[in-house]
Amino acid sequence: MTSALLLLDFINDLVHADGSVAGDGFYNEAKRCNVLENAARALTHARKEGMPIFHVVFGFSEGFPEWHPAPKLFRRVPERRQALLGSWGTQIHDTVAPLPNERIIVKHRINPFLGTPLETLLRARDVDKLYLAGVSTDFVVLATALGAHDRDYTVTVLSDCVSSHDERHHDAALMLIERIADLQTSEQFVNG
Secondary structure: OEEEEEEEOOEHHHHOOOOOOHHHOHHHHHHHOOHHHHHHHHHHHHHHHOOOEEEEEEOEOOOOOOOOOOOHHHOOHHHHOOOEOOOHHHOEOHHHOOOOOOEEEEEOOOOOOOOOOHHHHHHHOOEEEEEEEEEOHHHHHHHHHHHHHHOOOEEEEEEEEEEOOOHHHHHHHHHHHOOOOEEEOHHHHHHO
16 A cells, blocks of 8 residues: 655645734644644654655635635635735745655645646555645545545544644544544554
8 A cells, every 4th residue: 555645735824823814713723733743743754754745735826817706715815815826825834844856736725636636646656545634624634535535545634733723623524534534643653
């Protein structure tokens, strides 16, 4: 079985104290749960093991050509000039910054399989097992777990490497995820 680590939306807008939605709870929850430090530990281990690593980044191009007004979650993004690709806000946080040989997947919706080359790149590397870390548990992590499950991947969510904007949504998402994926801590992943 070939495994890959997916690091999902560890962008400054979400997990940095100065991020555009940090005040919505994302930064405080990530900090409270030590998500960045735990994800960095998992990332270091995956690199040592030679595991394929994919960093997934959410954002829109200048002028927001990929944006649509219908998705409720993104309705105010253009007026707030949030999630602009190439800006500081969509850069991956320094704690889990990619190395030059690690692929960055840019997505314009929650699900990283939608409209991206992610599945093609995973299949090209014969990956059949995915480890997931990211923010937020109730959106990108849940969507990725569901998408991967439906594409016949074995999925493990690193439970201390994910968080949401509040504990209630995080816990509810993990309850759902556990029905389709395994849960494991970063320590279990490293000491496997």
